[in-house]
Amino acid sequence: MASKAAAAAVDFTRIYSSLGLSKETVAALQAFRKRHGDAQRIQTQYASQPTTVDLAHYRSVLKNKAVVDEAEKILRDFKPVTYDVNAQIKAIETFEAKAVVKAKETTEKIDIELKDLQATLANIEDARPFEDLTAEEVGNAHPRIVEAVENMIKKGKWTVPGYKEKFGDLSLM
Amino acid sequence: MPQLIPFYFINQLSFSFLTLLALIYIISKYFLPLFTFQQVIRMYITKLNNK
Helix, strand or coil: CHHHHHHHCCCHHHHHHHCCCCHHHHHHHHHHHHHHHHHHHHHHHHHCCCCCCCHHHHHHHCCCHHHHHHHHHHHHHCCCCCCCCHHHHHHHHHHHHHHHHHHHHHHHHHHHHHHHHHHHHHHHHHCCCHHHCCHHHHHHHCHHHHHHHHHHHHCCCCCCCCHHHHHCCCCCC | CHHHCHHHHHHHHHHHHHHHHHHHHHHHHHHHHHHHHHHHHHHHHHHHHHC
């Protein structure tokens, strides 16, 4: 399955550090990883243990052969209890589908954020010094200033307080 | 010169009055606000630059 192959190739340290996940998500992810690691460890531990019983050895060692025969019979008749794991698998699959959908949503969100950030970055890179700006550009960037000027003019205020002191005046009167 | 003939005085007066009104309207609506706008922007940029 493609999703399982993808899961195997996931670089978790990068996910923790670079995606900006919330604390709960990181904790849940770490708990899930720990659970998976524990299960894997236990599985390898049990898989390495022997699964056969050397009955001939016991027969040669013990005097009471009937016990060994009985043990052999019990062993032969023993059948491991089978569990129906379909329900669990189904739950896991629905969880996986949900997780994939959520991951897709998150990637879309991140894509949008990335576009915003790139636009901001382009804005910063294209920024020009104050000397090169025109009044019109500043007005376009801050429509509030245009509104304020319109209000000033409506009230009959044609000059800016402090302007004359700062920049001087060309009028001869 | 027709300007000096009294018959045309009213005509001249009315047209000069209309022209003056139109000029005042156009200048105060479209040109003078640009000066105020420029002053405001200049103050704004100066304040930003000093920050």
